[in-house]
Amino acid sequence: MKRLIEKGLMFGNLIRVDSTAWVGLYNRALKKITGRETALSEFHIDISGHSPEIGDELGDMDYLAPKGAERQFILLTTEQKTAPMLNADLSVLRDVMRQFITGNESQLFSLTARDAVLGQIDDQVWQLTGPADLPNIRRLTVSADTTGNHVAEADRLASMIEKFRTEADAWWDDVLIARMIEQARKSGDVLRNPIRLNRTxxxxxxxxxxxxxxxxVIRSSKEAAMIFADPAQAVEVKGFLSLTTGDRHKLAAWLARNALAEPIISARGADAGPILRQKIDFVLADAAVRLGIGAGDGGRAGLRRAAGRMGADLPPEVRGLAALQRYAEQGGDWPVIDSADPAYFYAIRATPGPARDLINRLLSELAPHDIRQLFITHKPLFYRLYQTWPDDKRAYVAEMLAREYAIDKQGTREALFGPEPGMREPGAPPAPARAGSGPWGSPRVSLSEAGLPRPAGPWGE
Incomplete structure (x- = not known):
């Protein structure tokens, strides 16, 4: 993993904590949450305040998310909103933390100017005894305060002010007025500088x-589904289609029926030729390492020479992807690719919508040799697999990602997956799909049977 860290591909964009004041504030919060403190004078934290150095020091990489408990967080600065989230066992946690910080930024800026903010993200589900309980997670609630309870103190003063304003005899209540003055010394002027956290x-x-x-767990699609990476954990859940990542045909049909994916070759704004060529390179690099065939420096010329020596061992994904690439760059007859073809899930991407990032993450599991998409969309799986790869493949992957992704992350994401989603409210239903739309259509009907002319584009409309 050291190679990834050196190239900024792991633990990148963390917030550096190296001042005595910040370390002291962090220790106060850490002591309150876990009962422990750090002896480090310098470390880095993610969006939730988790530090890999402190985790290593304490011998507990989940010290802010103990097993069976809610995710806790420590905020020293609102700049943490730009940092990644490490060890996230729920894909939406970083997005929730980012929205919480940006939605309450002025209040949090005021609070972190004098103290650390600590809190937790509550999924409002007391216990998850099995996969069937997962659909109960519908809402996340963020609760937060400083180590000095500034938010609670401000709420207490605000309550007194409301009583003073609304009760008829409060003007003559000397005890209430005295309590308000004393409370104001602790919490400040909450009328001019309110610190109530609104978006939680x-x-x-x-x-x-x-x-x-x-x-x-995908509920925003027309047909809700739960998809299991481990078939042994798969269960039937009322209101959900239950699938596993091994159900290639069923997954392809579900994606098509719900218009959740589209062919890269016909996706709006996608430069399909270079994308498909790069995917071929990834597949060939993996095969070259697995077969012990030298590929030079891992460049395209070396990979093509290695492919020529593979013979019958040439990965089947290459044939389908090469046919798509030729069509994208040269035209001619459009290739027939269905879910039985190993290239199928390499050749599609998620359509715009609330589940776009999650579908791209799912596709990275179904097309694991595309290590760039795997790294971008599913870092937990990428890091786990990386540790099992031979050193030759690790070197190639780290160099390729540093060269072709790290230098322009936003541009690479837009080229591969399209522009970022718009500002549609979370949970709003996606635009209705036309019958039979989606990658390669839903029912397979031959053109001659339908009496239709041959389409000009790939896989028809």
């Missing part, structure tokens, strides 16, 4: 959890 509740229509072997 967040809808969670879709999410992925690391629990139970990895499960996707």
């Amino acid at each position: 509740d967040f809808e969670v229509p879709d999410f992925w959890t690391a629990g139970f072997g990895g499960v996707y």
Whole structure:
């Protein structure tokens, strides 16, 4: 993992804590949450305040998210909103933390100027005894205060002020007035500088959890589904279609019926040729390492020479992807690709919508040799697999990601997956899909049977 860290591909964009004041504030919050403190004078924290250095020091990488408990957080600065989230067992946690910070930024800026803010993210589900309980997670609530309870003190003063304003005899209540003055010394002027945290509740229509072997819960689509990475954990849940990542045909049909994915070759704004060529490179690099065939420096020329020596061992994904690439760059007859083809899930991407990022994460599991998409959309799985790869493949992957992704993250994401989603409210239903739309259509009907002319584009409309 050291190679990834050195190239900024792991623990990147963390917030550096190196001042005595910040370390002291962090220790006060850490002591209150866990009963422990750090002896480190310098460390880095993520969006939730989790530090890999402190986790290593304490021998507990989940010290802010103990097993079976809610995710806790420590905020030293609102700049943490730009940091990643480490060890997230729920895919929406970082997005919720980011929205919480940006939605309460002025109040949090005021609070963190004098103290650390600590709190927790509550899924409002007391216990998850099995995968069937996951759909109960519908909303996440963020509760927060400083180590000095500034938010609670401000709420107490605000309550007294409301009583003073509304009760008829409060003007003559000397005890209430004295209490208000004393409370104001603790909390400041809450009328001119209110510190009430307003945006604390967040809808969670879709999410992925690391629990139970990895499960996707997708409710925003027309047909809700739960998708299990571990077939042994799969259960039937009322109101959900139950699938596993091994159900390739069923998954392809579900994606098509709900218009959740589209062919890269016909996706709006996608430069399909270079994208498909790069995917071929990833597949060939993996095969070259697995077969012990030298690929030079891992460049395209070396990979093509390695492919020529693979013979019958040439990965089947390459044939389908190469056919798509030729069509994208040269035209001619459009290739027939269905879910039985190993190239199928490499050749599609998620359509715009509330579940877009989650569907792209799912596709990275179904097309695991596309290590760039895997790294971008599913870092927990990427890091886990990275530790199992031979050193040659690790070196190639780290160099490729540093060269072609790290230098322009936003541009690469837009080129691969399209522009970021718009400002539609979370949970709003997606635009209705036309019957039979989606990648390669839903029912397979031959063109001659339908009496239709041959389409000009790939897989028809």
